[in-house]
Amino acid sequence: MAKDTSGLNQNNDILTGLPKRVSPGENKKRFSAQVDAGHAHIEGDMELGKKCVTALRSNGDFQRATQGFHSYPARLHPDAARLLLNALPGDALADPFCGGGTLLVEALIAGRKVYGSDLNPIATLVSTARTALLSPEQLDELQRLVEGIADEAEKNIADKKPVHLHDAILKYKSWYKPNCFEELTHLFGAIRASESELKPLLQAIFSSLVVKYSLRASDTSNKVVFIPRKNGAVLKAFRDKSREYLQQLTELQTLVPPGTQPAQISLADARHPGFDRVDTIITSPPYPGTYDYLLLQQLRQAWFNLDMRSNQEIGSRRSFKQARAAYETWLKDTDSWVKACAKALLPNGHIAIVVGEGMHAGKLLRVANPTIHAAQKAGLEFITSAAVERKDPATKMKKIEYILVFKKK
Ligand SMILES: C[S@@+](CC[C@H](N)C(=O)[O-])C[C@H]1O[C@@H](n2cnc3c(N)ncnc32)[C@H](O)[C@@H]1O
Incomplete structure (x- = not known):
């Protein structure tokens, strides 16, 4: 059996009751992902764009408060979260794809009012644990x-x-x-x-x-x-x-300033987010065809006997394997969650979207223009786009990761 040296192994098929047998002693090590930061490109507001490039290039140790507690796939770097929070000051922040809660933790440390939601009950469990403010x-x-x-x-x-x-x-x-x-x-x-x-x-x-x-x-x-x-x-x-x-x-x-309210975390589909009237949304939706976030939690789902709404997951890898029109579905879903988030934003509020290209059948799945179109259709004004090229260690292909920032008029 080949070793998974990338940490980005895409063999996410449903776990069967029986693991495949390999010789004892094989695959002793667990590996972590590494990506090289490459060229960057900015459009729109240069100053903000430069900050976004720095955010996209964040790397290094993950230790700050609860950030290192509990693994979560494709989590944002805490420094990227912090840089974006500093670049987009405000009072109330929401992340409708909160995953393991990276942004929520940094937003609490910044003294913001915090709302997080995700479709995945393991995401809300981890986010709840990472943001717990205990006496x-x-x-x-x-x-x-x-x-x-x-x-x-x-x-x-x-x-x-x-x-x-x-x-x-x-x-x-x-x-x-x-x-x-x-x-x-x-x-x-x-x-x-x-x-x-x-x-x-x-x-x-x-x-x-x-x-x-x-x-x-x-x-x-x-x-x-x-x-x-x-x-x-x-x-x-x-x-x-x-x-x-x-x-x-x-x-x-x-680290959290006195008087900061506890984070409000809910299980919700981003197309119907569980928050309203926020001045900032910073979020990272699933990159198309990249992960099966809900299926990846099969062991935890089994222990906690959870009901997972996998068919509502946006952009899952499985959906790209199963349906020819998966990319079109991802486009519609993008329109839908961006529209819902635009509605929840207060006038002059900002939304920053961290999103990267996916890949299916050897083809890159583009994300920037569709997301910009979705935002414009939802009445949001384009502010900046920062793009950084990265080499995917699994496929050796170059993919682009973006931070796209919009403002509600
Ligand atoms: C890129 S991850 C977010 C990672 C997060 N920023 C972090 O630092 O841990 C994308 C998240 O989208 C969630 N998701 C997928 N479909 C969703 C939907 N329809 N509504 C809400 N969340 C969804 C997945 O469960 C996953 O946690």
Whole structure:
């Protein structure tokens, strides 16, 4: 079996109950994506365009407050989010494709009123966990809860106590080594029984381990990896991850200006966003034919027994494989969500869209002109377009990524 060295593996077919077998010892490493920043091009407002180019070229370490907590595919770089927030000052900010909540965290740190929504329940879970503003008492309670859950799981494993599991996750049991599955199961059972209002944060900590301690190579690859895992490894990871998350939450609390309201996060289709009357929208919609954001979460979907509205996902890779008219559908969907967002913007408000070309059947799927047309049809004024060329490490093809900024008249 070939190694996935890109981190951008596109083998996102539905996970079956049984992983493909490969020899133990293969694919030991998990890899991360790397892209080279190439040429840049600006149209419209030069000053703003230059800031957008700098944002598009952001790279490096992801550690700031909760930004490093929990993986999420195709997340924005926190520095790009911060640069765009500084370039487009205002009071209330929304991200209707909030994913793992990168923008929401930076917007809280900037003291903005924050709205985030996404179609994917794992995105809203991760965003909720990343933006949680906890008092010192709540931080102490979270610490007590995680210790109690880890202790209970450990004791129940030692006592060989059974945990009732729903069918959805049993179907994916073979994606785990038996010892990892047992430990995850007992943690899951203890969290499920919690009645604390902080339960979503416990679920998010659990969720951060679900792929890492499976046989799956990464969130974006279905390749199988065999990494030796000692008994107790998952319980230890839960304790370590919780400790790290508590530190990140404490840091977030110190960075967010006093009086900033908690982020309002909802499960919503961007064509019917769950916010209104905002002065700034900064968002990154799915690049056409690039990922299956909802399908990629199959293991988490199974653990949490979630109902995923995959047929409403915009631009999914699967839709490009299945339907000839997928690009036309993406164009209509773009018209539709841009129109809905234009309606939610206050007069003189700005929208910045971070979007990149996709690829299907060896052809580039253009995104800039259709997005500009959609914005103009929705009555928005074009302000700037910044474009940076990147080499896709998987295909070696050059693709362009854009930040397009518009203003409501
Ligand atoms: C490029 S990602 C956003 C990443 C995010 N900026 C971050 O930093 O994590 C695109 C997001 O669009 C979401 N999505 C796809 N179709 C959607 C729809 N119809 N309505 C709302 N969100 C959708 C996916 O679940 C995914 O989280």
